[in-house]
Ligand code: SF4
């Protein structure tokens with residue numbers, strides 16, 4: 001796949017998603033990390049991450065999302081946060097919150113951490129353990145959330161929802177209020193990568209989806225500014241796709257644990273793209289000029305029906321990775337769109353999976369690397 005010759009892209013990314021490590025104590029069946037995980041010995045050094053942040057700030061990035069895997073497994077997280085603060089990057093820690101002591105959290109806050117996003121797999125303790133594959137997880141998460149609030153840090157709860165926890169969505173809202181969270185992200189699973197391997201186990205029914213829409217609507221009306229609720233519906237039941245990653249190479253730049261840079265966290269599923277590495281190329285060149293970032297920017301790559309569609313600059317044709325994974329063609333219209341000729345077939349598949357008894361979850365873990 002060759003990239004068309006283009007002018008360098010002049011707009012800076014708003015956010016940098018730093019996937020510091022793929023190591024994680026949890027094993028969620030919808031994990032967004034790639035099928036092939038990066039092992040510890042291939043992770044970037046502290047000095048490399050600090051240089052990446054300098055290049056990001058110079059490029060115009062405003063927000064730094066510290067993610068993984070579990071980013072707190074990096075012993076140098078405080079140094080990375082401190083560097084972000086010195087560069088005036090807004091830092092957001094995205095964590096499972098199961099192995100973070102209050103003392104560690106204090107150290108991160110002292111280093112300048114601005115915000116915490118905590119994943120909660122379920123409000124039911126047994127469900128939380130089963131989904132994340134980690135015993136005693138909910139109690140640890142709640143203790144962590146309370147420590148976050150005691151330190152005065154703003155807190156967002158991330159609730160990834162699917163057929164096994166959707167019936168407790170109202171309790172997620174109550175939990176967010178009880179913990180003093182500012183924001184609740186209710187995100188239906190997006191079925192790429194490992195989540196696609198678990199799709200039949202996770203796919204909700206249409207009735208569950210409709211009920212979740214009602215619950216979110218009622219909660220927003222009732223709570224107003226007391227709790228901001230973001231809501232992402234499952235692509236398979238959507239009318240139009242979402243503007244994935246706010247459009248390819250438009251707002252987000254993702255740096256993986258080994259330094260490879262991607263336009264979205266799943267872009268490795270698209271064959272033929274070569275993802276440059278921060279150890280070899282400047283972040284500015286990667287963002288503005290690299291063929292991987294230019295490949296699906298703008299509208300030139302689009303085919304019909306997207307090319308002449310009124311929504312083409314709203315959703316940018318949806319998700320390239322989903323088009324690749326479901327249709328084997330990254331230039332195809334995202335099948336989440338009702339205008340895609342494949343929409344009905346994909347929808348029927350989702351409904352059949354949701355109606356059948358769910359298979360067991362498939363878990364995976366990155367094996368511990370010997371010290
Ligand atoms: Fe979006 Fe393409 Fe569907 Fe139009 S046809 S709504 S641009 S995915």
Ligand code: FES
Nearest residue numbers: 244264319320321
């Ligand atoms: Fe890659 Fe949607 S996840 S474009």
